[in-house]
Amino acid sequence: AQKVTQAQTEISVVEKEDVTLDCVYETRDTTYYLFWYKQPPSGELVFLIRRNSFDEQNEISGRYSWNFQKSTSSFNFTITASQVVDSAVYFCALSEGFLNQGGSEKLVFGKGTKLTVNP
């Protein structure tokens, strides 16, 4: 069964520090997708990134970067030069396989990491 582990429950940093949020996943499928979502204090869920299992290239988007390593089943998220507005709960999620290929397409979330960026 698919599983996502975010071992860091809470992280607190000072503004401008770099911070990495860890995500480790488990799956038996060779086709799967990994996601990161952000939930700011206002409560809505915001999509950040999707990465499929066949693309191990790291991705950078402004101050955000993602490191996908199949060898360690990890999909870590780094915020460079953190800002107070980055304070939120961040969720890593995994979706397995295509339905027509026996997959479930169910999205399973980790328990989230609460990031607090202090001024």
Next chain:
Amino acid sequence: NAGVTQTPKFQVLKTGQSMTLQCAQDMNHEYMSWYRQDPGMGLRLIHYSVGAGITDQGEVPNGYNVSRSTTEDFPLRLLSAAPSQTSVYFCASSYGQGLNEQYFGPGTRLTVT
């Protein structure tokens, strides 16, 4: 586009009462799903649907029913509310398969006393 809408935003129920949480999307998405969010538990999938007339169970389906008669709507029914169902409920939709980015509604905060 309004995106994914959910009503009501807040609800208080007494144990044993039933109610329906409404979810609608105007993006013509085939895939819709319901999650509940509890402190320290992340989001857990309750039920999902890959198209009109097709639904399936997620991780925590007990005590909830769903139906999908149209592409736009995916209501979640609580049959007999229990305090353990106190939670924040999110509806989501995505284009095509569940493997795509999901668009989430604003959530419904439900309290069962």
